[in-house]
Amino acid sequence: MAGKRHDFRMTVAWLVAGVFLTSTCWAAGDGTMERIRPSDDGSHFVGAESGRRFVAWGVNYDHDDAGRLLEDYWQREWPTVVEDFGEIKALGANVVRVHLQVGRFMNTPQEPNDASLSRLADLVKLAERTGLYLDVTGLGCYHKKDVPAWYDVMNEAQRWDVQARFWEAVAKTCAGSDAIFCYDLMNEPILPGGDKAETDWLAGDFAGKHFVQRITLDLAGRRREEVAKAWVDRLVAAIRKHDDRHMVTVGVIPWALTWPKAKPLFYSKEVSENLDFASVHFYPKSGEIEKALAALAVYEIGKPLVIEEMFPLSCSVNEMDAFIDGSRKIADGYISFYWGKTIEEYGSGAHDLTAMLITGWLKYFRTKTPAILDIYRDTN
Numbered sequence: 065m066a067g068k069r070h071d072f073r074m075t076v077a078w079l080v081a082g083v084f085l086t087s088t089c090w091a092a093g094d095g096t097m098e099r100i101r102p103s104d105d106g107s108h109f110v111g112a113e114s115g116r117r118f119v120a121w122g123v124n125y126d127h128d129d130a131g132r133l134l135e136d137y138w139q140r141e142w143p144t145v146v147e148d149f150g151e152i153k154a155l156g157a158n159v160v161r162v163h164l165q166v167g168r169f170m171n172t173p174q175e176p177n178d179a180s181l182s183r184l185a186d187l188v189k190l191a192e193r194t195g196l197y198l199d200v201t202g203l204g205c206y207h208k209k210d211v212p213a214w215y216d217v218m219n220e221a222q223r224w225d226v227q228a229r230f231w232e233a234v235a236k237t238c239a240g241s242d243a244i245f246c247y248d249l250m251n252e253p254i255l256p257g258g259d260k261a262e263t264d265w266l267a268g269d270f271a272g273k274h275f276v277q278r279i280t281l282d283l284a285g286r287r288r289e290e291v292a293k294a295w296v297d298r299l300v301a302a303i304r305k306h307d308d309r310h311m312v313t314v315g316v317i318p319w320a321l322t323w324p325k326a327k328p329l330f331y332s333k334e335v336s337e338n339l340d341f342a343s344v345h346f347y348p349k350s351g352e353i354e355k356a357l358a359a360l361a362v363y364e365i366g367k368p369l370v371i372e373e374m375f376p377l378s379c380s381v382n383e384m385d386a387f388i389d390g391s392r393k394i395a396d397g398y399i400s401f402y403w404g405k406t407i408e409e410y411g412s413g414a415h416d417l418t419a420m421l422i423t424g425w426l427k428y429f430r431t432k433t434p435a436i437l438d439i440y441r442d443t444n
Contacts, residue, residue: 121437128404250279252275254279288329300338324358339367354390
C-alpha cells in the first residue's frame, strides 16, 4: 500500500528530482509553474509570462512494466503513480504524456465518469507538485475489452458527439492548471483509403493494444481533408468551451517515413488551422536516420514541432542520438517512454535483451537532459 519500493529509494529519487526541479520547472514570478504557449512567431514554445524558451523533454507514461494501462491501477495504487512521477522527474523530464480511454471516462454516451475525472484532477495536482507538465492524450481504445459496446456500434456522428463530450469533461477538469502542456485529441487517428469503407473503428493491434483508430469508416464521397478538418474543429470547439488557455495537438503517424512523397493530412494548411503545434511519432530504422530526418522535415509547417513518441525500437541508441541531434534545428520537443521501473530495478532483475535495451535508453535519456534543456547555461 505504501508504494512499490523501499522508502529509501523514494527519498533518493526525490532528492535527485529536487536538483532538476530548480532548473527545469518553468516558474512565474510567484514560484508556480507557468503555462506554455507557442512563441509569437510560431517557431517554438515559450513560458506565457516569462517568454523564456521551452523545450519539451518527456516520457509517455502509458502503461507499467506488466502492460497495465495507467487507468488499470491509478485508483487502487495511487502511491505507485506518485512514486513514478518522482522517478520521471529524476530522469530530467519536464513533460509526461498520459493516455485516457473513452470507456474509463464515459459511463454512457451522455454521462462522464466522475471517479475518473476526480483521479485526473489528482494527477494534475501531482504534476503541479512535481513540476511536470502533462500532455493529456484522449479518446483511447487501447484495450478492446474496455471499449463500451454502445460506443463500438455508433455511427460517425454519434461517435463524434461522445468524443466532444469526453473532451468537454476533461478540459473542464484541467483548465485551471498551468501544468497542462497540451491536449492531444487522439493517438494516431486515421481515415479509410480511397473509396473503401471500413467495418472496424480500430486498426490492428500491437502487443495486444490498439493504438491506431479511425475517425470515420466511410469517406462517403468527401475529401480526406474535409473530414479531418471537421473532426479536429469539432473537438477543439468542445475543449474551448471550458479552456481557451492550453494548446491542442494531435499525435500522428509520419506517413512520409513510409512514402517519401506523402503529404501531411492533419498538418496540412487546411486541417491544422486550429492546432497549436505539430506532433509526430518516430521510430527510425537502423541505417535510415537521414531518411527519418527528411520525413520529419515534412512536418515543419510554421508551428512548433514535437516528436511525441520516440524509442530505439529498430535502431541503436547511438543512431537515435544522431536522429535527435539532427533534428534540433526544427524540433521543439521529444517524448520517449517510462514504464514504471528505474534503471536500478532493470539492472537488478533478469538480464534479458529487453531489460538491457530499456536500461541503456534510460541512462542515455538521463545523460542527454542537460544538452536538451541547456540546464547548465540557464543556471550558471
